[in-house]
Amino acid sequence: MTFSTGLWATMVSYSDAVEGVGRTQVVVWRGESRFGQTVPEHGDAATQALLRSLPHAADVSGVGFAGVRLLGQSQDVSIEWARGGRSVLQDDHARGRWMRRPGEVVASGRFLSKYGLRIGESFTLAAANGRHERVTLVGEVMSGPADWMRADWATVTALAPDAQANQYWVRLAPGADVGAYTKAVRAADPGLYPTEQTSVNAGVVTVISSASTLTLMLTVVAAMGVFNTVVLSARERRRDLGMLKSIGMTPRQVTVMMVVSMAGLGLVGGILGLPLGVAACRVVIPMTEHSSHLAFPARMLDVWHPWTVALPALAGVAIEGLGAVIPARAAARQTIARALHTE
Structure with a gap:
């Protein structure tokens, strides 16, 4: 019973941290014409500001992905980046430290194992447009794919200046009505598609x-x-x-x-x-x-x-x-x- 209690407590804490339980109540997606959806009326930064201005919104983070390549490697890797709204993101930091300045990234243990990297080492990322950026691996997160890392907004725009978020993670004020907020999002811009994050992990x-x-x-x-x-x-x-x-x-x-x-x-x-x-x-x-x-x-x-x-x-x-x-x-x-x- 001691073993099962300890294992239960560890895995529940791990799952909550990885899935961001209690941090993100609504995820808003930008509509894309290739999927037969309405294109948003607002631009990327304007959409984030709009979502933040709606009633009961406590914080909003713009999240997107960019494809890059490690210099000397033939396989592409994906960078997940977030703009603002740190309180919305998962608290899944495991070792090292979190990103503090441009040029710093964090990744999963699978990424470190695949590319033979350790915390503190530096490597160069190359974008499809020919830009290069030297980055330092400063931390490890609890889990993630082998071809994936996280970086801040400034690091990504140095590689891809035209990068835009395709989703927005929203944390609401305590006691806020999630349904009312999603209706307000649809009314503000028909090209935005909000989805409620379930509270059941x-x-x-x-x-x-x-x-x-x-x-x-x-x-x-x-x-x-x-x-x-x-x-x-x-x-x-x-x-x-x-x-x-x-x-x-x-x-x-x-x-x-x-x-x-x-x-x-x-x-x-x-x-x-x-x-x-x-x-x-x-x-x-x-x-x-x-x-x-x-x-x-x-x-x-x-x-x-x-x-x-x-x-x-x-x-x-x-x-x-x-x-x-x-x-x-x-x-x-x-x-x-x-x-x-x-x-």
Whole structure:
């Protein structure tokens, strides 16, 4: 349970960061005639200003992509860039630092592995128009394709001066009506196509379902083991139980005695299981990083707090007590004569 709790907390935090849950409520796309859509009446920068001026808009970031090539490489890579609205973007920084000035980029572990790069190294990007720009890799993000990196607006325009955003990520003020904002966008420019970002993170739902199923299975198996142990213990201690009942112990006291004795073992097991579960997470999660080229920052590994530590320990007590109740009550109902018939 300690292992599944730690894994659950890490993966939920990771999924929320990568998908930008709680940061972007609306994504607005520019219509394109090649898709049979209406072309926007406003230009790129004017569209971003328009979306920012609509009621309940807290921040807006213009996002676009540009194709470039690493000098000395034949395969193109894609640069994702954002103009303004840093509070809207994902908080998925893992190692190194975020971009602070033009000429700095961040990329995923897959990108670093494919091109043999490390944080701090520099390389040259070449655009189709013949422009070149020397950039420095300053950070690593949690995940991303092998042919993809992020840069700021100034870096991209140095390579492609005519670059324009094709989508706008919008963060609304707390309590704002998303539906009202999307209607306002359509009314302001028919060439803009807003889509509401769901508040349900599909990745988180999957992780929670898997962790809950694993925890339930572990609980049932542990309780069945306790049940079997208490049944055997009650049979071996029939003489002792008969003697205790003969001197005045009530069936309820017999039940409590047996349940409490098993609950004590559950507490010891829970305390011993805590460091083992934490160690298992410390081993499994780094293995996931290396095998899939993901990156988990330190804040996503430090997931155990007082309440998360206490929960598995107390769960051990609950499981032991639950598994011991039925056989303990059955043992308590035995008559003195039946318990001592072989004496």
